[in-house]
Amino acid sequence: MTTIRNPFSKTVIGDDEPLCNQKNLLSALMLEARSGNNNVLLAPRRAGKTSLAMRLARDYRAEGGLATLADLSAVPSADAAADRIATALFASLGVDSKIFKKLSQLVTAFVPVITMNPDGSFSVSASASGLTKSGIDRLVSVVASIDSISSQSNTPLLVIFDEFQDLAMLSDGAQIEAALRSTIQHHKASYLFIGSRRKLLRDMFESPKRAFYRGATTRELPLIETDEFSAHLIALAKVSGAVWSREITDSIIATAEAHTYSVTAIAHALYEMTVPDTPTAEDLAGAINTAADRESSLFMSIYASLTPQARMLIEAIADEPTKHPMAGDYMSRHKLTNAATVRKSLVALVSSDHVAVDGNGLINLTDPLLKRWLNSRWGKRHISGLPGMIT
Numbered sequence: 001m002t003t004i005r006n007p008f009s010k011t012v013i014g015d016d017e018p019l020c021n022q023k024n025l026l027s028a029l030m031l032e033a034r035s036g037n038n039n040v041l042l043a044p045r046r047a048g049k050t051s052l053a054m055r056l057a058r059d060y061r062a063e064g065g066l067a068t069l070a071d072l073s074a075v076p077s078a079d080a081a082a083d084r085i086a087t088a089l090f091a092s093l094g095v096d097s098k099i100f101k102k103l104s105q106l107v108t109a110f111v112p113v114i115t116m117n118p119d120g121s122f123s124v125s126a127s128a129s130g131l132t133k134s135g136i137d138r139l140v141s142v143v144a145s146i147d148s149i150s151s152q153s154n155t156p157l158l159v160i161f162d163e164f165q166d167l168a169m170l171s172d173g174a175q176i177e178a179a180l181r182s183t184i185q186h187h188k189a190s191y192l193f194i195g196s197r198r199k200l201l202r203d204m205f206e207s208p209k210r211a212f213y214r215g216a217t218t219r220e221l222p223l224i225e226t227d228e229f230s231a232h233l234i235a236l237a238k239v240s241g242a243v244w245s246r247e248i249t250d251s252i253i254a255t256a257e258a259h260t261y262s263v264t265a266i267a268h269a270l271y272e273m274t275v276p277d278t279p280t281a282e283d284l285a286g287a288i289n290t291a292a293d294r295e296s297s298l299f300m301s302i303y304a305s306l307t308p309q310a311r312m313l314i315e316a317i318a319d320e321p322t323k324h325p326m327a328g329d330y331m332s333r334h335k336l337t338n339a340a341t342v343r344k345s346l347v348a349l350v351s352s353d354h355v356a357v358d359g360n361g362l363i364n365l366t367d368p369l370l371k372r373w374l375n376s377r378w379g380k381r382h383i384s385g386l387p388g389m390i391t
């Protein structure tokens, strides 16, 4: 029996999997990489940033360039950042052994450690060489070696820092920012800084007080258009013999407000429930609930990490997106008692990017499934039979 894979991937899109649209942005970023320019790419969590960056790196390599992608999400220290960047650099040099030998030596703060996996493939990691001090010095040294590598190559080295704002959130973040900015400033490499905490990342590049001020062009990852997304979903389902109607795919996208991950998660659940049949509207309703339920532990951990006041506010916004959460009638409708507290909670929710101003100018949740989960969770409970006092 052949096992059919669910074509709706809930993780980062691999190099050989189809990516829906984003062609304009991809070609603009390719041009910027070839020209050695720096860019910032902003989008909410799970909108498709990493998938796009991986595709950019793949296409840049296909043209003969070198591209490296370091994931800095939740990085705990400058040392750990240096390690992650060095490992990403070594991995990107693995195109052929001559290049690897020649260029990996330029990363003086680390030596590559190659290990063979049980399946015969190889992995590379980075071990501190002892030639530089630890902490910011080591990080600066690794970033400086990016320039040495780039100088040896015909095209600029493309360096992608994913969730870059997390580096600035460390306690010595300001120092790290200043040190990196002066190291990167005259580089031949092209940098792409990506982040989902949009306010934090925007501030880093747009506030005159910050080291990276005007250091890059800021771009937003656009939502995928409904027409294209629908055609993409229909094509993916069809590969495994399932016929999906345009009504079904349009309604997935409408329910998920075109949020890339949410659309994919609902499609994933629907495919699983119905393949090889054509899904009905009833199937879709079930798949939406399943998709939201599957995120439950993540959503609960997000909710639990908020202050009680921020929890009250995010529930209010989930229930009723608004332009004015501090307006008296809004506050009383949602049992919010103090405007100063609402303002403080709003700042926290915006900086963690759980809420943002949407296309209609309303403060809204950035994750439509989280919104659904909040709206269905606490307020309503199923009862079996009617209580006796109702006649």
Ligand SMILES: Nc1ncnc2c1ncn2[C@@H]1O[C@H](COP(=O)(O)OP(=O)(O)O)[C@@H](O)[C@H]1O
Pocket (backbone or CB within 6 Å): 009, 010, 011, 012, 013, 018, 019, 020, 021, 022, 043, 044, 045, 046, 047, 048, 049, 050, 051, 052, 196, 260, 261, 264
């Ligand atoms: N262009 C795209 N077309 C179709 N699906 C996508 C696209 N980009 C991302 N996805 C899907 O969206 C989800 C989130 O993608 P990811 O790249 O991890 O987002 P981010 O880095 O913004 O958090 C994944 O399930 C991925 O498969």
Ligand SMILES: [Mg+2]
Pocket (backbone or CB within 6 Å): 046, 049, 050, 051, 162
């Ligand atoms: Mg990502």
